[in-house]
Amino acid sequence: MTQLHTDVIIVGGGPAGLLLAIELGRRQIRTILFDQDCSTTINPQANATQARTMEHYRRLGFANEVRTQGLPPNYPTDIAYFTTFSGYELARFQLPSADEAKDLIKNMSGSWSAAELPHRVSQMYVEQVLHRQATRLKSVALRYQHEVTKVIDNIDHVEATVVTDKFTFVVSAQYLIGCDGPRSTVRKHLGITMEGETNKKRDFVGGYMHAVYLKGKHLYDAINGDPAWMHVNVNHRRRCFLAAIDGKSEFVFHTQLKSGEDKDNISEIQTRNMFAECMGKSVDFDIINRSSWTAGFTLVAEKLSVDRIFLAGDAAHLFTPTGGLGYNTAIEDAVNLGWKLAAVIKKWGGSRLLDSYQMERHPSAVRNTNYARGFAESLGSFKPKPELEAHTSEGSKLRAEASDYFNRHGREEFNIPGITFGNRYDGSPIIVSDGSEPPPDRANMYQPTACPGGRAPHLWLQNTTGKTTSLYDQFGFEFTLLCFDGGDKNIMGPLTSAAKSAELLLSVVNIAGEEARELYQSNFALIRPDQIVAWRGDQLPEEPEKIIRTLTGK
Numbered sequence: 001m002t003q004l005h006t007d008v009i010i011v012g013g014g015p016a017g018l019l020l021a022i023e024l025g026r027r028q029i030r031t032i033l034f035d036q037d038c039s040t041t042i043n044p045q046a047n048a049t050q051a052r053t054m055e056h057y058r059r060l061g062f063a064n065e066v067r068t069q070g071l072p073p074n075y076p077t078d079i080a081y082f083t084t085f086s087g088y089e090l091a092r093f094q095l096p097s098a099d100e101a102k103d104l105i106k107n108m109s110g111s112w113s114a115a116e117l118p119h120r121v122s123q124m125y126v127e128q129v130l131h132r133q134a135t136r137l138k139s140v141a142l143r144y145q146h147e148v149t150k151v152i153d154n155i156d157h158v159e160a161t162v163v164t165d166k167f168t169f170v171v172s173a174q175y176l177i178g179c180d181g182p183r184s185t186v187r188k189h190l191g192i193t194m195e196g197e198t199n200k201k202r203d204f205v206g207g208y209m210h211a212v213y214l215k216g217k218h219l220y221d222a223i224n225g226d227p228a229w230m231h232v233n234v235n236h237r238r239r240c241f242l243a244a245i246d247g248k249s250e251f252v253f254h255t256q257l258k259s260g261e262d263k264d265n266i267s268e269i270q271t272r273n274m275f276a277e278c279m280g281k282s283v284d285f286d287i288i289n290r291s292s293w294t295a296g297f298t299l300v301a302e303k304l305s306v307d308r309i310f311l312a313g314d315a316a317h318l319f320t321p322t323g324g325l326g327y328n329t330a331i332e333d334a335v336n337l338g339w340k341l342a343a344v345i346k347k348w349g350g351s352r353l354l355d356s357y358q359m360e361r362h363p364s365a366v367r368n369t370n371y372a373r374g375f376a377e378s379l380g381s382f383k384p385k386p387e388l389e390a391h392t393s394e395g396s397k398l399r400a401e402a403s404d405y406f407n408r409h410g411r412e413e414f415n416i417p418g419i420t421f422g423n424r425y426d427g428s429p430i431i432v433s434d435g436s437e438p439p440p441d442r443a444n445m446y447q448p449t450a451c452p453g454g455r456a457p458h459l460w461l462q463n464t465t466g467k468t469t470s471l472y473d474q475f476g477f478e479f480t481l482l483c484f485d486g487g488d489k490n491i492m493g494p495l496t497s498a499a500k501s502a503e504l505l506l507s508v509v510n511i512a513g514e515e516a517r518e519l520y521q522s523n524f525a526l527i528r529p530d531q532i533v534a535w536r537g538d539q540l541p542e543e544p545e546k547i548i549r550t551l552t553g554k
């Protein structure tokens, strides 16, 4: 058996693995990613890229590339609720097209003070972009049709046994990250168990789901009302959701199986009948792919790391996909771990940086899985009566009630700035608290705050030529010191020297104007590579070495 050596082995090339490879590759860390499949996913899977994920893609320089993927640029991303898709439209939450989103965000404030709005796009397209980006990085190697069958954690290195159809070999590395999805081989090798709720039964999004990726020229003719991105049906016979994939002819259809329907044994005729039942009429379509999955998990791994091995993404937490949080939480794991691993490998980061991964990301996974469970309860516990579809006064009354319910539910599940921007790392050993209290955690409301431990508040800046730029575009790739006091650069000396001695890359950025100072409620703020406020103050620290030691986890 041959033996190779690298800095980091990533097992799994889904969103978590690919983004981690990009974060490491951008920092010139030698990384090999192994995936057992022959390519990125060919199934649509996740359909929503949240605004915070888009902000990370912007930081990495490819948010615009992602925003061009999927639906046509002028296609609205509404969520619409129907009895059947050719029947009554009950409720609709209107959301902008990709083209509108780019401009709209520049005029939004409050909860939506952000550099990016969400993008409704299938994971299949996002993974293609992530793959393209990762292949451009010299220190990253992507190896498909390579299955990792065994991992060993030694004191000073890790080893992975890799199997292809031709040979078996061992790779050693400083660190190994299991981004290998829900059935994670890495997690099983570590003996880590998942904690939380399994197989919760609900009338909808609680049980076996049948997923069909399909294509049909006349599907849009059969669906009532204006185009939407997500279609959800509500009737007593069969519940489903139907997401538009390309805005022309492709959709993904997910319906919950009823008792007596065997998830491993559904004939094509049964699939077609299920679809017709949800459409309210029979429509011709081609099946691209069929699969099944289980809704009803709210699970988080008891630990996200053991020594030199870490878990990220679905290997570390399992969601019911309501709220569209699984892939987005996976991305945030990769962002959090990427800069820390690179810092430790480059030796400017200390061991507490890696310890902080568990402390920061475990509570985030518990928080996000619980939000998803709440949305599943709300969606799945609505019990449509048979008269909901009747052309009677009782039917009208029930439809009006359902309309109220889903107009409220739609906003709650799909307007979630609080979830996407409001996650916090309070109590982390690499955050310097200033004693201030963060605002309460709410799903649908985000209150910008520079209280250390949360996302840096965003602001649109106007330059002298009148061009609008994002505050985030001013940040350096690693740490950034924001100065809001008019910017006498000479006083930065001790802090920048301390950062330099610690080999921490620190960009100093002066932001003019009272608005930014007001927003940050301080003269200075130190921002981490993942755009989290690590420290703020009106004066620069008297003992900058101490702050730098905290930030670097030493």
Ligand SMILES: Cc1cc2nc3c(=O)[nH]c(=O)nc-3n(C[C@H](O)[C@H](O)[C@H](O)COP(=O)(O)OP(=O)(O)OC[C@H]3O[C@@H](n4cnc5c(N)ncnc54)[C@H](O)[C@@H]3O)c2cc1C
Binding pocket: 011, 012, 013, 014, 015, 016, 017, 034, 035, 036, 037, 045, 046, 047, 048, 049, 123, 146, 147, 148, 149, 179, 180, 181, 182, 184, 185, 211, 254, 293, 312, 313, 314, 315, 321, 323, 324, 325, 326, 327, 328, 329, 330
């Ligand atoms: C119907 C549905 C809708 C969803 N909608 C959303 C949504 O709107 N928004 C959202 O955020 N999330 C959504 N999700 C969840 C989302 O798809 C997952 O959370 C996401 O794919 C997790 O990414 P990951 O990289 O952690 O794992 P995965 O995407 O599962 O990738 C794991 C990779 O590891 C590889 N692998 C596994 N074992 C090995 C091994 N031993 N060796 C080598 N390679 C291995 C696999 O081939 C795979 O490529 C949805 C999920 C479903 C089922």
